[in-house]
Amino acid sequence: MTAKNLQIATVGGGCFWCTEAVFQEVKGVEKxxxxxxxxNVPGKPTYREICSGLTGHAEVIQVxxxxxxxTYEDILVIFMTTHDPTTLNQQGADRGTQYRSVIYYHDYKQKEIAEIIIKELSSYYEDQIVTEVxxxxxxxxxxxxHQDFYKNNPDYGYCGFVIDPKLAKLRKLHSDKLKGAK
Structure with a gap:
């Protein structure tokens, strides 16, 4: 058994309930x-403050x-293909800067990889990718x-209408990257 090489990725693809549910199914994801x-406001923001759109924060997940x-590359490809990276400050009916598509890089290598992945995937989308790096x-x-929201609330309407289709897309496009896949 090889030692774990734990790394962190921070991304936002609209509502964090969606991206959290997606990455909880991915092989190699620990947390x-x-x-x-x-x-851009001081102190720890609350969900209510974030939803106002006035704090400048994005809903994100830390993976x-x-x-x-x-790989980090695989993390970003999954991220970029399970949400719509072409809509500015919006994912479906969720609108506002808090729902922007964003990749927060933790070092120069992650920044480089993010820029390459965006460039490589741009030809797959009809509209321009607007994901912030x-x-x-x-x-x-x-x-x-808000933690483990989908797992704890599978019958909540939002989960069925918004999260389930993203999970179906994940399973269709990245079945080899899912927990339990060989």
């Missing part, structure tokens, strides 16, 4: 935490993954009720 990043099992700043963990 997913929903939270907020990229804002801890074993790079011996899944920015240096990681303070990550604030979201309130407890």
């Amino acid at each position: 997913v935490i929903s939270g907020y990043s990229g804002g 801890t993954f074993n790079a011996n099992v899944i 920015s240096e990681a700043v303070t990550f604030y963990e979201a309130e407890k009720e």
